[in-house]
Amino acid sequence: MKRKIYSSFLTVIILLSIGFVSCLDPAFEERTNYQELIGEFLENNPDEFSMLVELLEKSESMSFLKAYGALTLLAPTNSAFEKFFAESEFSSLSDMDREDLRNIVRYHVITDTIPSTEFVDGRMNTTNMFGHYITTGTFFRDNQAVLMFNKYAEVRQRDIRMANGIIHSINDVIRPELQTAAEVIEADSRFTIFTEALKRTSWFDTLHVGNGPHTVFAIPDAVYKAEGFDSFDDLWADVDPDEGNLLDINNPMNMYVAYxxxxxxxxxxSDLVFDRVGLTRVRNEVVTIRPVGVNVLVNDDIFAGIHEPGFEINRDESDRTVLNGVLHVMKEDFRIKERHPFAVYWSVTEQLEIMRMPGVFRRPGDAVVLQPGDLENITWTGGNIFYEGRGGGAANPWVVHGDLFNIMLRPEVIPWVELKTPVLAAGDYKIWICFRGSSAERHPVFFVHFNDIPLPNVIRTSPYNPTNRTERPGYSERELESRGYKFYQWNPDDIAYTRSDDNDPDITRNILESNYIADNRVFAMLAGTITVPTTGSHALRFVGISGTKEFWLDMVHFIPVDEDQLWPRVNTKNGRLVTKEEIHEAYEVYQSQN
Incomplete structure (x- = not known):
């Protein structure tokens, strides 16, 4: 473990953690629950946790874990500390100053209760008290599945439930990441060419002292050498034969690094897979992300029916948290490519502020009140907006991930709402607004504006429309599309109703015959066609016209005009895209088993 490295970014993290430091000696409430608290459990199990107790006492942190709250502790065992001291410059906790000790504590405490059932291969939804995400993943050792944090701390015992949270015991101390992205790359002998490229183009300084966070795709020397580049000069000559000014942001080599x-x-x-696209530091240039089996590929695209092979991320070496971001390692190099419009299926509730709320995002519970100014990428005036998670209010299994926004969109309450869109590549798109319908008589009616340009179709959230099975005269999915409506999602629990046969292969028509979607009125309306002038994020605004009921917003789809507007659909359970063929296959499996 390195000694403290003082930088502006670390200072910010420590300031953000001041709430933790100030809670080191909380006043105890009158105790009504005699189940053990986390701190008491550690004290009562010295054979396993005596060194962790010593750490908590020396850092003046124990009282925090003896107070009621909602915490997750990643608890290193005594053997974990012995391993830590054998590998670090310290021989005991007494060799470390209090700030070093507190950094270790902050790295192992999360202000949320996170059971192992919520672990996925990727980062946790909530940061630790240092401000960093801990990653979780399953690895195989001696043909046994092993759960690890940050790819090296093995979980020995999980889900030890206490009165104030959950403990997961681990066999290693998770080291606080105190080096910047630039320092980590420079210190790794695998990246000498990429390091020189960063330095020669000045991007090294950005990754070292610049404000983060940064996500970096680093190229190992072995990859360059496999392509015939034994040095930076070899790479430079290939990327920029004219060998111009490397500090010019329009220089090909500078752009290559920025990309x-x-x-x-x-x-x-896991974020990249979900986003499907990322905006790079080259103006208007993005990378696309596509999972293929267990692999994740950069810029693996299909254009005009032709597959353009992508470039694989080394997942075993990636997700390396650094002080000011995260580092990924590539198995192959990639260059800037001509970009064409691509579909974006946007789950609007994925706002960073909500995702960081302990015990809230996509979990059962009451609606969360959001006031104007609470969200960075959604602005509005007037009243409050409500986030409804799984099982809350209008949220249900027939909206994607079971969560949505509840918006009183009308001139008297919330006259308008403006959303900052995900990255859109320049081009022409159709915009679909996806929601749950409201009361027929008092449903919200509103305009949609894109970059302050009003779109032609007025959105009416009445459930009595061509999609409702009691209203529609047997429209096919293409007939619905021609009228500006579509079904955008598929709930696997509806598999029993996903009938199809050779005479009537239209899933939409069949699924409506006995499907809750039709009764619960979850559908999408076409707002209009837009031209995205430049690649990047843009402004989407809803302007209320009339209505007295809620607008229940689930998703917004941006689909290139020359692509199928109806397929794929979105799996309501996990948010993944599903094709008509995959649904047919799922039904055939269901039918064979029933």
Whole structure:
């Protein structure tokens, strides 16, 4: 473990953690629950946790874990500390100053209760008290599945439930990441060519002292050498034969390096897979992300029916948290490519502020009140907006991930709402607004504006429309599309109703015969066709016209005009895209088993 490295970014992290430091000696509430608290459990199990107790006492942190709250502790065992001291410059906790000790504590405490059932291969939804994400993943050792944090701390015992949270015991101490992205890359002998490229183009300084977060796709020397580049000069001559001014942001070599850095965005591999696209530090240039089996590929695209092979991320070496971002390692190099419009299926509730709320995002519970100014990328005036998670209010299994926004969109309450869109590549798109319908008589009616340009179709959220099975005269999915409506999602629990046969292969028509979607009125309306002038994020605004009921917003789809507007659909359980063929196959499996 390195001694403290003082930088502006670390200072910010420590300031953000001041709430933790100030809670080191909380006043105890009158105790009504005699189940053990986390701190008491550690004290009562010295054979396993005596060194962790010593750490908590020396850092003046124990009282925090003896107070009621909602915490997750990643608890290193005594053997974990012995391993830590054998590998570090310290021989005991007494060799470390209090700030070093507190950094270790902050790295192992999360202000949320996270059971192992919520672990996925990727980062946790909530940062630790240091401000960093801990990654979780399953690895195989001696033909046994092993769960690890940050790819090296093995979980020995999980889900030890206490009165104030959950403990997961681990066999290693998770080291606080105190080096910047630039320092980590420079210190790794595998990246000498990429390091020189960063330095010669000045991007090294950005990754070292610049404000983060940064997401970097680093290229190992072995990859360059496999392509015939034994040095930076070899690479430079290939990327920029004219060998111009490397500090010019329009220089091909400068742009090449910038294309390997995302634009002030912290994205782990699981985030990249979900986003499907990332805006790079090259103006108007993006990378696309596509999972293929267990592999994740950069710029693996299909254009005009032709497959353009992508470039694989080394998942085993990626998701390396650094002080000011995250580092990924590539198995292959990639260059800037001509970009064409691509579909974006946007789950609007994925706002960073909500995702960081302990115990809230996509979990059962009451609606969360959001006031104007609470969200960076959604602005509005007037009243409050409500986030409804799984099982809350209008949220249900027939909206994607079971969560949505509840918006009183009308001139008297919330006259308008403006959303900052995900990255869109320049081109022409159709915009679909996806929602749950409201009361027929008092449903919200509103305009949609894109970059302050009003779109032609007025959105009416009445459930009595061509999609409702009691209203529609047997429209096919293409007939619905021609009228500006579509079904955008598929719930696997509806598999029993996903009938099809050779005479009537239209899934939409069949699924409506006995499907809750039709009764619960979850559908999408076409707002209009837009031209995205430049690649990047843009403004989407809803302007209320009339209505007294809620607008229940789920998703917005941006689909290129020359692509199928109806397929794929979105799996309501996990948000993944599903094709008509995959649904047919799922039904055939269901039918064979029933």
């Amino acid at each position: 390997h850095i995302l634009d002030k965005n912290l994205r782990y591999v």
